[in-house]
Amino acid sequence: MAEPTIYELSSPGRQGVRFPEPDTPQSPLPTEFKRKDLPLPEVSEVDVVRHFTRLSQKNYGVDIGIYPLGSCTMKYNPKINEVAARLPGFALTHPLQPEDTVQGNLYLMYALQEWLMEISGFAGITLQPAAGAQGELTGVLIIQKYHADRGDTKRKRILIPDSAHGTNPATSSMSGFEVVSLPSDDRGNVDLEALKGLCDENLAGLMLTNPNTLGLFDEHVVEVIETVHATGGLVYGDGANMNALLGIVRPGDLGFDIMHFNLHKTFSTPHGGGGPGSGPVAVCEKLVDYLPDPVVTIVDPGDEETPPLYGYAHPARTIGPIKSFQGHFGMLVRAYAYIAMHGSQGLRNIAEMAVLNANYLLSKIKGTYTLPYDRKCMHEFVVEGVWEDAPGVRALDVSKRLIDYNVHPPTNYFPLIVHEALMIEPTETESLESLDYFADALLKIAEEAHTQPELLHEAPHHSPVRRCDEVLAAKQLILRTGPKPNA
Amino acid sequence: MFTPHTPQDVEAMLKAIGLSKIEDLFQEIPEQYRFPELNLPPALTEMEVNQDLESIAHANGNTSELLSFLGAGAYDHYVPAAVDMLLRRGEFYTAYTPYQPEISQGTLQSIFEYQSLICSLTGMDVANASHYDGATAAAEAVILAYHHFRGKRTKFLVSRAVNPQYRQVIRTYMRGNSEISILGDDPDTGIDASMEKLIAQIDANTALVMVQYPDFFGRIIDYKPLAEAVHAAGALLAVSVNPTALGILTPPGEFGADIVTGEGQPLGIPLSYGGPYLGIFAVTNELLRKISGRLIGQTVDAAGELAYVMTLTAREQHIRREKATSNICTNQGLMALASTIYLSLLGKHGFEQVANLCYQKAHYAANQIDRISGYDLAFPDIPFFHEFAIRCPMPVDHLLDHLRAYDILGGYDLGKDYPELEGCLLMAVTEKIHKDDIDLLHDALLEVTHG
Numbered sequence: 001m002a003e004p005t006i007y008e009l010s011s012p013g014r015q016g017v018r019f020p021e022p023d024t025p026q027s028p029l030p031t032e033f034k035r036k037d038l039p040l041p042e043v044s045e046v047d048v049v050r051h052f053t054r055l056s057q058k059n060y061g062v063d064i065g066i067y068p069l070g071s072c073t074m075k076y077n078p079k080i081n082e083v084a085a086r087l088p089g090f091a092l093t094h095p096l097q098p099e100d101t102v103q104g105n106l107y108l109m110y111a112l113q114e115w116l117m118e119i120s121g122f123a124g125i126t127l128q129p130a131a132g133a134q135g136e137l138t139g140v141l142i143i144q145k146y147h148a149d150r151g152d153t154k155r156k157r158i159l160i161p162d163s164a165h166g167t168n169p170a171t172s173s174m175s176g177f178e179v180v181s182l183p184s185d186d187r188g189n190v191d192l193e194a195l196k197g198l199c200d201e202n203l204a205g206l207m208l209t210n211p212n213t214l215g216l217f218d219e220h221v222v223e224v225i226e227t228v229h230a231t232g233g234l235v236y237g238d239g240a241n242m243n244a245l246l247g248i249v250r251p252g253d254l255g256f257d258i259m260h261f262n263l264h265k266t267f268s269t270p271h272g273g274g275g276p277g278s279g280p281v282a283v284c285e286k287l288v289d290y291l292p293d294p295v296v297t298i299v300d301p302g303d304e305e306t307p308p309l310y311g312y313a314h315p316a317r318t319i320g321p322i323k324s325f326q327g328h329f330g331m332l333v334r335a336y337a338y339i340a341m342h343g344s345q346g347l348r349n350i351a352e353m354a355v356l357n358a359n360y361l362l363s364k365i366k367g368t369y370t371l372p373y374d375r376k377c378m379h380e381f382v383v384e385g386v387w388e389d390a391p392g393v394r395a396l397d398v399s400k401r402l403i404d405y406n407v408h409p410p411t412n413y414f415p416l417i418v419h420e421a422l423m424i425e426p427t428e429t430e431s432l433e434s435l436d437y438f439a440d441a442l443l444k445i446a447e448e449a450h451t452q453p454e455l456l457h458e459a460p461h462h463s464p465v466r467r468c469d470e471v472l473a474a475k476q477l478i479l480r481t482g483p484k485p486n487a
Numbered sequence: 488m489f490t491p492h493t494p495q496d497v498e499a500m501l502k503a504i505g506l507s508k509i510e511d512l513f514q515e516i517p518e519q520y521r522f523p524e525l526n527l528p529p530a531l532t533e534m535e536v537n538q539d540l541e542s543i544a545h546a547n548g549n550t551s552e553l554l555s556f557l558g559a560g561a562y563d564h565y566v567p568a569a570v571d572m573l574l575r576r577g578e579f580y581t582a583y584t585p586y587q588p589e590i591s592q593g594t595l596q597s598i599f600e601y602q603s604l605i606c607s608l609t610g611m612d613v614a615n616a617s618h619y620d621g622a623t624a625a626a627e628a629v630i631l632a633y634h635h636f637r638g639k640r641t642k643f644l645v646s647r648a649v650n651p652q653y654r655q656v657i658r659t660y661m662r663g664n665s666e667i668s669i670l671g672d673d674p675d676t677g678i679d680a681s682m683e684k685l686i687a688q689i690d691a692n693t694a695l696v697m698v699q700y701p702d703f704f705g706r707i708i709d710y711k712p713l714a715e716a717v718h719a720a721g722a723l724l725a726v727s728v729n730p731t732a733l734g735i736l737t738p739p740g741e742f743g744a745d746i747v748t749g750e751g752q753p754l755g756i757p758l759s760y761g762g763p764y765l766g767i768f769a770v771t772n773e774l775l776r777k778i779s780g781r782l783i784g785q786t787v788d789a790a791g792e793l794a795y796v797m798t799l800t801a802r803e804q805h806i807r808r809e810k811a812t813s814n815i816c817t818n819q820g821l822m823a824l825a826s827t828i829y830l831s832l833l834g835k836h837g838f839e840q841v842a843n844l845c846y847q848k849a850h851y852a853a854n855q856i857d858r859i860s861g862y863d864l865a866f867p868d869i870p871f872f873h874e875f876a877i878r879c880p881m882p883v884d885h886l887l888d889h890l891r892a893y894d895i896l897g898g899y900d901l902g903k904d905y906p907e908l909e910g911c912l913l914m915a916v917t918e919k920i921h922k923d924d925i926d927l928l929h930d931a932l933l934e935v936t937h938g
Contacts, residue, residue, distance in 0.1 A: 016834055017567045022844055035733070038608075061579070077581055078533075084537065087541060090760065093549050093760045094563065104543040121523070133817070176664055272819075273591075275817035320659035323656060324762070325760070328762040329760040329761050330759040340530075341533065342488075342530050352509050400589070412586075465592055465790075466790050469789075478785035482606070
């Protein structure tokens with residue numbers, strides 16, 4: 001049933017929350033600045049709570065069931081994270097408080113910086129970027145300034161594999177670079193010969209996701225990185241798939257120069273219906289001075305009686321701040337809690353179980369669904385959602401039918417290099433029973449595709465709404481509502 | 488803990504894959520780098536991590552213990568209990584981007600309502616689903632204007648009275664674009680409220696003029712003459728707002744703004760040491776197709792029922808790749824939801840009430856401080872909202888240190904960003920401050936200054 005909008009629930013004279021009358025003498029606002037009308041809804045607290053509760057019931061989340069959205073790492077979000085981030089000592093601190101009044105915050109950020117550097121094998125880090133895409137922007141701006149400061153101004157080209165996420169090319173061109181697409185070889189790796197042909201004195205860098213969006217670890221990753229380094233380019237690592245590497249290998253050890261983390265993927269901070277994320281960026285030794293301003297440091301190491309004093313440092317060649325204040329601090333608290341609960345072995349266990357789950361699931365559906373690159377996968381894999389003997393059925397239909405089985409669909413039509421792609425990432429927090437249920441659903445749907453294709457075409461049947469008309473939405477462009485005309 | 492696998496499960500799964508041990512899954516990793524021992528503290532239980540974090544949090548002084556007059560871009564407002572109770576629903580916070588509208592109507596409709604509320608508040612035609620924060624929203628306005636003129640207009644004028652952090656972030660974002668110049672915020676242009684020097688710099692090469700409302704010093708300035716000059720030159724006017732002020736002030740849509748950006752944190756989002764916050768972004772209908780970031784639109788489903796979907800996605804990075812105008816991927820979904828719930832709860836009357844309380848209390852505080860000998864309003868004849876600059880009789884850092892002895896966070900030292908305002912303190916007053924608190928501040932200042 002359609003839920004009315006909050007404006008439709010409005011009735012003149014209602015108010016959800018009241019505030020006290022002013023306890024100070026009154027100063028009039030000059031009339032030329034006074035707003036004539038404030039067209040906000042008028043609803044009671046009960047109206048508001050029921051409205052948004054009913055809306056929430058039209059959503060699917062990790063707390064409801066498996067959410068195998070490829071490259072998004074929709075793992076379970078521990079509840080202690082939510083409690084911790086809301087502690088008044090964190091939630092009620094102002095970002096411009098004097099440093100000696102926020103030693104707890106600064107300690108937490110310093111520790112998280114140290115831990116993330118240790119996990120990834122880098123020499124410096126910023127916690128400021130708001131999300132993965134902003135981490136990429138930070139990294140690419142560092143590449144740009146590094147070359148510029150060395151007077152190496154010819155370097156205008158960034159190489160990006162054709163399997164990469166769309167933010168990689170968008171970020172590079174936004175930063176003034178020319179983007180050149182790099183083909184994949186027949187095993188899903190970067191095509192080394194093509195790479196060698198594109199490496200010259202105009203190369204600024206390579207953006208590489210490893211494992212890539214096919215869920216494959218590049219078999220020549222060290223050689224790829226060495227090839228770029230040999231001609232003076234830098235290698236940026238998109239850390240979207242870091243969940244597969246925790247305690248398995250450190251990107252810094254492989255030779256990456258820069259990498260962003262997605263705390264909302266790898267380190268369990270919730271995805272929030274599309275943000276807020278958090279995208280710290282780690283760099284190698286020679287790029288430490290280019291990090292965004294500021295970074296957290298130990299100002300005074302203290303001694304046996306006095307604890308260290310934490311504060312801010314301003315990197316010498318900084319690209320400048322990339323957002324307001326110090327980053328998504330609330331997300332940093334959650335990531336800190338998560339890493340603290342795992343330790344070295346616990347983190348490795350996350351990656352191991354994530355990769356085990358993906359390979360187990362793959363083993364159950366391989367043969368029924370075509371696997372374009374027949375290799376062991378890392379934490380995710382890509383299959384084709386299409387069959388020659390089931391004409392008319394597409395990957396999208398498979399996805400929509402999964403909704404009827406109470407499973408969130410995988411990522412569709414990405415990466416672009418796979419025909420009718422279904423990109424599946426179960427994550428480590430799914431149990432054997434959950435994976436078996438999901439695999440059975442996929443197998444049943446493959447059968448339905450051949451025997452009752454209309455079940456797929458018309459799916460989903462059991463969701464709050466049926467398939468939505470996206471063409472109509474773009475045509476009519478109703479992007480807002482407002483007060484009822486006679487309200 | 489969060490991995491449910493028993494040893495028997497692992498064994499069965501390995502067998503199904505055809506492997507004998509977990510390590511076999513990682514043979515493609517270069518052997519010399521495989522399985523590094525990470526130097527991290529030993530794993531804690533949930534109880535221990537809770538205790539650890541409580542003690543870390545306790546090492547901070549927070550705004551419930553200290554009397555805070557800090558603002559300068561982040562404001563300590565009361566957040567009604569229902570906001571957080573609703574945000575904690577797992578269906579909201581453990582969902583991702585609403586790629587599958589059939590099972591994401593909760594997120595989609597609430598963002599549609601968010602877009603609507605932001606339009607109501609700003610007087611603009613269209614709002615997007617949000618950017619990261621006030622600073623990045625301002626940077627996106629510059630990017631929009633650059634693309635609007637297809638790179639042919641290269642001058643961007645940003646008022647010196649725009650938040651200094653926003654101006655820095657704009658410069659960071661535009662680093663890769665060597666053709667453009669960002670001007671208007673140099674000491675020569677100044678912070679004069681008449682806008683004359685800023686207007687004098689507008690020419691046919693100007694793409695965008697950006698001002699803040701109220702400005703960084705809390706001042707309410709009539710931007711109508713500026714808007715006329717901007718439009719006469721064919722340029723765009725961007726106004727960065729404090730949304731709380733729009734509870735009582737004329738919205739920018741009524742004085743000619745083409746783009747409205749702003750920091751949405753005051754709308755029910757905790758201070759949380761700087762984030763996550765909310766980047767407000769709204770435009771006129773003319774700029775609708777130039778807007779970056781996510782947009783939610785109304786449609787119908789296969790059964791003809793009303794539904795909501797992401798729309799105009801062809802502009803976005805996952806389709807356009809290097810041709811996209813912005814790399815933004817997510818929005819601040821949960822923060823947009825918080826502000827939607829907040830604005831709904833307060834509504835037409837409550838939101839105006841909060842804005843008015845801020846205005847009244849700030850004016851009482853300013854008057855009380857202005858009466859102390861040695862303290863003067865830095866901009867005595869200019870209207871202000873809930874933040875004001877005070878010229879102090881001693882170095883601001885000394886004054887702030889003295890106030891700390893009274894458990895008072897006095898405000899923001901403007902001399903850090905504005906040499907011309909050396910000795911000036913920026914103070915913010917919200918509805919949470921009582922008259923008694925202001926009197927306490929007054930007495931403390933009196934004592935600190937005159938013994």
